[in-house]
Amino acid sequence: MNSDGPLADVKILDFMWVMAGPAGTRMLADYGAQIVRVESPSRIDTARTLQPYQKDAFSADASGLFNNCNAGKLGIAIDMSNARAREVVLDLVRWADVVTESFSPKAMRKWGLDYESLRRIKPDAVMLSSCLFGQTGPLRQIAGFGNMAAAIAGFSNLAGWPDRAATGVFGAYTDYIAPRYTAIAILAALEHRRRTGEGQYIDQAQAESALHFLAPAFLEYAVNHREPRRAGNSDRDLAPHGVYPAAGEDRWVAIVCRGESEWRALCGAMGKSELAGDPRFAALEARIANNAALDRIIGEWTAGRAAADTEQLLQARGVPAYQVQNSSEAWRDAQFKHRRHFVEIDHQTLGRTTVEAPRAILSRTPGAVRRAAPSLGRDNQYVLERILGYDAERISELALAGVFG
C-alpha cells in the first residue's frame, strides 16, 4: 500500500477530529503516509456536520470539508468506552510510528493512552497532541473551534474597516495555519528519532502556532509600542491597493500597484494618463494620503467592466490584478486547472466527489489523493486483517463484544 509515496514508511494512528488536526495529517497522507484514523461509532465528527454538503444534501458522508481533510486515510470506527477496544488500539499503537490526538487534555489519559502510557508500550513512541490552547494553562480545557482561537489570538480584530466593528476573519482561521505546523512537527520528530532513537511528546497549541502569522504585528507592538489596527484593504506600503466593484451582482476586482511604473501603467490602462501627473497621486506618499479619492476614481472605471476583463487588461500591462473569485470562478480558473487543484475521486457512498489537491508539487515524488475520505468504519476489516493480522474468528468476537459500535 502506498509504496510509491515519499512517506510510505510513516505510520500514524490518528485520533484527531474536526478540522485543524485532520487537515495536518491529510498533508502527510498526500505523500503516502499510512494513516489509520479512529472515529467513534456514536459521537459524530463535527466536521461531518459542516458545509459544504455535496448537492446540498446532508449525510454523514456528504461534507466537502470532512472529505477534504481526510482524503487518503484509512478509517476505523471503534467504541473507545468498550473494554475490549483497548486491545485493538494497543496493537495499533505498536504498529504506528506516531499517535496523534486533538481532544481536550483529559480524554487520552482517561483511556490510558497518554504519552507516559504509550511509552511503556512503545519506548520510542512519538505522540502529538493538538488543541486550541495547549495541554497546560488556565484555558487548557476550553471547548471550541478555530474561530474562537482566531479571536483570542488577535486575528479577528485585525480584519475589517477602521470606521466599524471588526468583521473578523472568515471561519476557523487558526485551523488553516496549525495543520502545516502539525505536519512539520511530526516529520521533525521522526527525523529526531531516526538520528537519536528517541521518541517524544509534542504539545501543540493551535493558537500558539498561528501567532507566527501575526509576528509583524507583535513586533510592531513590542518595538514601536503601537497597537496594530485594521485598515480595510489599504496597505502601509502600497497605493493603489484595493478591491473595486465590477459589472454584475457582488462582483469585484482586486488591484495593487507595487511601484511608480505600475501606477503609470494603470493610469494608461484606464485611459487617464493625466492622473500620473496629478500632484494628489504623483508619489506613493501622496497616493496613500489621498487614498479615498484614488479608490473612487479607480472604482468608477472598474464598475462597468467585467472583473476578468480588468484582470486580463491590467496583467497584460504588468499590473497586479485578479477577479475576486468565488468557488465557481476558482473551479473554472485556468491556473487552478493547470495545477489540477480540483481532484475528482471515487467515493463509497457519494459515487464521485471532489477534493483539493496536495499543495506542493514535488518533481520526483508528487503527492496524490490515494483514496476518498472514509465513510464511518469503512476500513475496519482491512485494518484488522491486513495491518493487525487478526483472523476472522477474532474479528467477529470483537464485533460481538460491541467494539465497533
Add this chain to the structure above:
Amino acid sequence: MPILESSRVLDLSNERGLLCGQILADLGADVIAVEPPGGCSARRLGPFAGGVRDPERSLLWWAYSRNKRSITLDIEHAQGRGLLRRMAAAADFLIESFEPGYMTSHGVGYDELAAINPALVYVSITGFGQSGPKADYADADLILLAAGGPLILGGDDDRPPVRLSVPQAYLHAGADAAVAAMVAHHERVRRGRGQHADIAAFASAAIATQSAILAAPLGATQLRRLAGGLKLGPLNLPVIWPAKDGYISMTFLFGSALGVFTRRLMHYLCARGYCDEATRDKDWIGYADLLMSGREPLSEFERVKEVVRGFTRAHTKAELLDLALQHGFLMTPVSTIGEVVASDQLASREYWRRIQDPVSEREYTVPGPFVKFSASPIQYRRRPPKIGEHNREIYIGEFGLSNEEFSRLARAGVI
C-alpha cells in the same frame, strides 16, 4: 541536539518565502540568508522600528529571519553565480522565491544545481507556480487572496470583500513550503536524492476558504460574506457578538455536533431569565433545517439572536470567557494584540521569547516556539542578522575563500 542541526539551507527568498527558512532554522538547520548587495527586498517593507525606513529596521525582516545568518551575493554577477553553485554543491536545501524562470535564466535553476548536487532539495515559492497560463502574473497579497478564494468570503456585506490587515498569502505558502521541504528531506534520507518543490501562494491561500472553494464542484450553496459572520442562503449567521466592553467570537450553530452547545447555552439563558422555555426547547439540532424549510420563520431566528445578544451585551469579555470555561460554551474574546501579549494562558505556558534587536541590541518579545517538543525543544539561538553580517565568517571561515579572494569579490560588488 537540534533536529536539523547538520543541515545547511541557502535561503535566497524574499518576502514571499522568509517563513519557510525560519521554520527550518527553528528546527536547528544552519540557514544562510543569501541577500543581494544592499539587502533583501523584504527589508524595504514595513512596519519599521521607530518608523524609520531603513533596511536594518524592517520589522517584517525581523519577524521572519530569526535563527538565520546573512551573507550578500550578487546573482546578477557571473562570479556571484559561480559562488552560489559552489555553495549549493554542499547545501541540503535551497529556498528561492524569484519570478518563475529567473533562476534558470541565471544558470542556477533546479536542473543546473541538481547536476552538481543530486541530493539538493530545491524549494521554489511564487505567487502562481512555476508554469501555467498565469504563472507570470504580477502578484501581491491582496491579489493572491482574490485568486485563491478566501477574499470573497470576508467582510461586511455592504462593502467590498476585505482582507486581514496583516499580509497572509505568502505565510500560507511559506508554511506549505516548509512541509514540502520536510517531506522531500524524509524521502532523501531513504533514497539519497533531492527534488524540486513548486509552491504557489494562491493555491496555498485556498486553505483559508475552509473548503468553501469546493462548493461549485460539489453542487453546494456558496457562502456569502456578512459583517461579523457569514450568510448561508437566507440565513445570517453571526460569529462576532457584542460584549459590554468589546466583542466576542461565538459558535452559535446547529446540527448533531454543534447544536448540542447551542442547546446548552439556551438552557443557561432560560435559567437566567433571558428567554422563555419555548425558546429554550427549540430543536437546536435540526434548527437549520427548520429555518431552511420555512417551518421556523426567519424573523423568529432574528428574535432568538437578539435574546442571545441581550446576554452577551450584559457581560464583559472576561466574564464571558469565564462562563465559557465553567459551562463549556463556545465563546472567546476578540482580543487586541496588546491583550494577546497580556494573556494569562500564554504567560502560564511561558510562550513568549525575548530576542535581541539587531540595531540597538535591546530585547523585545516575540511569539515563541510553534510547538513544544519534549525531547528536542525549539531554541531561539540567533537574533535576525544585519545585511551580510556573516560574510567573513561564512565565506572565509567556512567556505574557504582566501582573504585576497574575498576582498577581490567584495571590491567587484559580488559580495
